[in-house]
Amino acid sequence: MAIFIVLVxxxxxxxxxxxxxxxxxxxxxxERILSFEFNEEKLDPAVFQIFLYDEAETPAIAxxxxxxxxLSVANGYIRTANPLTATKVQNGVSLTFWYKQPATETGSLxxxxxxxxxxDEENHQNLFFTANGWxxxxxxxxxxxxxxxxxxxxxxxxxxxxxxxxxxxxxxxxYFICVDGIKRLEKPDIDFDCSQLVEFMASAxxxxxxxxxxxxxxxxxxxxxxxxxNTITDKETAVPAVNPSSGQLVPVPDPVYFNCxxxxxxxxxxxxxxxxxxxxxxxxxxxxxxxxxxx
Numbered sequence: 668m669a670i671f672i673v674l675v676x677x678x679x680x681x682x683x684x685x686x687x688x689x690x691x692x693x694x695x696x697x698e699r700i701l702s703f704e705f706n707e708e709k710l711d712p713a714v715f716q717i718f719l720y721d722e723a724e725t726p727a728i729a730x731x732x733x734x735x736x737x738l739s740v741a742n743g744y745i746r747t748a749n750p751l752t753a754t755k756v757q758n759g760v761s762l763t764f765w766y767k768q769p770a771t772e773t774g775s776l777x778x779x780x781x782x783x784x785x786x787d788e789e790n791h792q793n794l795f796f797t798a799n800g801w802x803x804x805x806x807x808x809x810x811x812x813x814x815x816x817x818x819x820x821x822x823x824x825x826x827x828x829x830x831x832x833x834x835x836x837x838x839x840x841x842y843f844i845c846v847d848g849i850k851r852l853e854k855p856d857i858d859f860d861c862s863q864l865v866e867f868m869a870s871a872x873x874x875x876x877x878x879x880x881x882x883x884x885x886x887x888x889x890x891x892x893x894x895x896x897n898t899i900t901d902k903e904t905a906v907p908a909v910n911p912s913s914g915q916l917v918p919v920p921d922p923v924y925f926n927c928x929x930x931x932x933x934x935x936x937x938x939x940x941x942x943x944x945x946x947x948x949x950x951x952x953x954x955x956x957x958x959x960x961x962x
Contacts, residue, residue: 716746764890
């Protein structure tokens with residue numbers, strides 16, 4: 668007796684739809700689009716437009732003992748074309764940069780003025796970011812989304828008078844902010860369509876430095892401001908080494924083993940009485956070796 672077996676495949680797609688050809692899927696690829704290193708003696712007027720509040724000072728290139736030539740944002744702000752408009756963003760927009768607020772007698776921190784912002788031509792829409800992690804997206808004077816507003820959240824991510832390395836990513840699902848290699852804020856799943864933020868940052872014609880919120884920006888310094896399409900990884904959030912004689916970034920090889928301990932031990936095991944301790948500040952969670960070891 669001959670037995671015939673008929674295999675029937677069932678698709679959950681609608682009738683008439685065609686499966687996409689195999690191999691045509693596009694996966695997000697991280698790419699650094701542009702980096703402003705501020706190594707020139709002056710800001711290039713073909714790249715940056717300078718706006719002043721008065722004639723006392725002006726944003727300019729300044730000499731710094733630690734990072735060499737840096738951008739000094741004083742008494743004004745600068746504007747440049749948004750480099751993301753010339754590329755295709757898939758799952759997010761990321762930025763990394765060095766940032767320092769000058770030390771004051773009171774030790775106060777400017778939490779309310781923008782470090783940078785993305786804006787359209789008529790200023791109907793803008794998205795800005797401040798030193799305490801305040802992210803605010805506005806359209807026609809209405810705030811569509813914000814988090815860490817200093818009016819209600821007195822978060823402190825930076826210390827005046829000290830350079831800090833900030834790395835952040837806004838994705839279609841949420842965002843995170845790292846300061847000095849430590850993840851200080853993470854919102855992986857918020858009650859807002861974050862793809863709106865990503866789409867606006869990718870399409871807005873202008874990028875401002877030192878402008879964007881309702882508060883006039885206080886003086887600050889900026890260096891190695893890099894913009895990426897898609898989402899940065901641990902390699903980009905780690906603090907890069909800097910050559911103190913030139914202020915230039917030094918390529919750092921990938922570590923054989925790395926654990927920041929912010930998410931626990933991972934695959935590591937503690938042998939003995941060592942523990943993870945939360946000390947806060949720039950170090951966050953650390954491994955304290957008390958009569959024990961880690962392997």
